[in-house]
Amino acid sequence: MDWMIMLAQLLLSLSFLVAVHELGHLLAAKYFGMRVEQFSIGFPPKLWSFKKGETEYAISAIPLGGYVKISGMIDESLDTDAMNQPPQPWEFRSKPAWQRLIVMLGGIVVNVIVGVLIFIGITFAFGDTYILKDAINNHGGFQVGPIGEDIGLKTGDKIVKVNGNDFKYLIDIVKPQTLLANDAYYTVERDGKLIDINIPANFIQKFNKKENAANFLDYRIPPMIGKVEKETLAAKIGLQRGDTFTEIDGKPVTYFDEAHKLIQAHKESNVDSISFKIARNGQILSFREYFKGMKSIGFYPMEPENYLAEGKVSIKYGFIESIPLGTERAFQTLKTQITAFSKVITGVLSPKESLSGPIGIMQAYGAEWKWDRFWSLTGVLSLVLAFMNLLPIPALDGGHVMFLTYEMISRRKPSDKFLEAAQKVGMVFLLALMVFIFANDIIKLF
Incomplete structure (x- = not known):
């Protein structure tokens, strides 16, 4: 369907x-x-x-x-x-x-x-809906995915300039004209210092892949539970929607990416049990649970649209x-x-x-x-x-425009036989290009 x-x-x-x-x-x-x-x-x-x-x-x-x-x-x-x-x-x-x-x-x-x-x-x-850059920078900076890390960005970075210019909205970071600019770069604030991160000339190719666009940059969200999966550790111990992680294995957490990183690190350790604390209705609940061999605790974070409401601007x-x-x-x-x-x-x-x-x-x-x-x-x-x-390819409108422009400048019209031959060459070229594009589309599916 x-x-x-x-x-x-x-x-x-x-x-x-x-x-x-x-x-x-x-x-x-x-x-x-x-x-x-x-x-x-x-x-x-x-x-x-x-x-x-x-x-x-x-x-x-x-x-x-x-x-x-x-x-x-x-x-x-x-x-x-x-x-x-x-x-x-x-x-x-x-x-x-x-x-x-x-x-x-x-x-x-x-x-x-x-x-x-x-x-x-x-x-x-439809107007426009934007997320303000300052709202992201004031809430812990950006959560950086794998393709963002590949160019040198780190989670917690605050992007303050794009190609040397100040900007206002999140969308300005990933606009095509931003990524296609010559010698493009981001200026980020990291640990109180300003650092320039160069954007590779071919970066837009990676970014335009659907699976990569979601793994570049996002705003950070609190480690709050949105949905508990059935038949998981979270369901077994009674975790609820709205519960917020405050600590995992003795380390405080403020953002979901920190909680995720600590849980992933624990999976790779040899420790049988995981400990964490949850804030619920003004109370702190402590847990220590057997975790060896498990893939996850079993929850999804709260939906991102519930955050940064004050940082969203709608314009009609x-x-x-x-x-x-x-x-x-x-x-x-x-x-x-x-x-x-x-x-x-x-x-x-x-x-x-x-x-x-x-x-x-x-x-x-x-x-x-x-x-x-x-x-x-x-x-x-x-x-x-x-x-x-x-x-200016024969068989396209631009090919005709090219020959007509030549005729108007030179005052000489190309012969019909020449135009017929050019049309055939153009059609063969376009057919070959179509075959290449179709084959390329099919290859990308796999």
Whole structure:
């Protein structure tokens, strides 16, 4: 059932984005009097269609793209027979280069506009909820997981600056623009001293893995019991929700990570019994229990959302406020994607780790349908689709833009045979890239 929910979100998002992208081409082509033969969401075989005027509108079986067939244009259909006929006034090839350029940019422009509108919409509809940095630093600093320890952070560190700049919210620590910055680093306060911790250039690859993001940084929580597991030591001795550990094996504890560490250390010792003290309703209860061979005491900590309530800030924006803020966030997202792509091209980031296909994107949507997450990811995908389509690769819009720009500057149009050959090369390259991305997604599953 989980994969069906993820797949449904992916297909809805892609279908919507492909539809608006191809609609951009269609509207621009029709505006300049070009004949549009077909508008398809998905690739053949065709499932359903209807015809209005000279255009057939279709939904096809492979929901990983779409296309608009414009008369007299060398595209993925490679209709060479039509191209061998004399040019007609309604054809793409008969129009001025500047009109053809606008048609090819139509889908990209619409995807950028849609991405911006989505970011404005989610900013207005959902607002923001942040955790203040000072609230974390004032409650014992950060609990650091394995990938945080790998770069030199330690539990109890207080992060006071990011890349040399002061910051206000927890989210600022892990923003893509933070992790992708050149020579990125955190400034932490540890034992009363300030220390700079360098962030490796490829760290974002580790952080973006779902299992690692949860093992980087979190705020520290009290060693309070939230749930007692059945048929465990905790259940046997009557531990209750709300009980708080104050001491384990004679060592005082203030935070859950300290309690967890002491319990793990005891498991590795040769001591048969474990001692601990619990605070309950103003009383201190002492225990010494046989623990040899046991995996845990048998409890889960109190839910994290019950802590730092005073450190959470919720912000709602009016519609007018949301317009510049959402627009800024959309273009910041686009800038981040371009920065990440440049680091892949230059070898700083591994293509294998950085690129995700339909399976990876599907997993990002998650097994629970949350509209804020759905629209956030859809907005990002719209901007990514615009950027990727602008790349100067034949068979993409950017390839057509490249050749049209050459034609406008040189006043010479590339021959149809050259454009056909370039289209074939581009299609082979894109097919190979799709195979690589699909295979990479499958490998990541195991």
